[in-house]
Amino acid sequence: MDRDLEHQPVQRLGDVYNIHAQLGVLTAPAWRGRGLARATGSAAVRHAPAQGLLPQWRARRPASRKVAVALGFSELGSQPAVEPA
Template identity: 60%
Template sequence: MSRRLFFVIRDGGRVVAAAGYRRWPSSVAHLGVLTSSDCRGRGLAGAVASAAVAEALRNELLPQWRARPEPSRRLARRLGFC
């Protein structure tokens, strides 16, 4: 069974951004990031993604980001991927 770990930012009781990873074979942490459409552009995705990457590294995992949409690619570059 693979382990999953998530980080969230809440606005009141509502989750507005989340990121996490799923542990894959060979010590890979496959990352995922989501931000509520009405909260984009505020740096929330970067905050939760950065926390997920840091946690993966603390656990001696290799963070992997498969960015396809351009906003995801931009965030990946800001976080040092590419």
């Protein structure tokens, strides 16, 4: 099995913390713009409540925010991200 992330269209979906499914789709650059994030995110949003989880979308990039809005999410705030110097 090829484990090279360049060949995997969807590289990451999200994490689960307590009762929250913190969603956000990382799509490989070569696969962006094909609706994969929206399709994958939509499936995850539908699946989360069946697992007793409250879906939340984590979006930093504008494209991710567009996907979140298309899936019915609304922005409630922001969370700053910092990198070590």
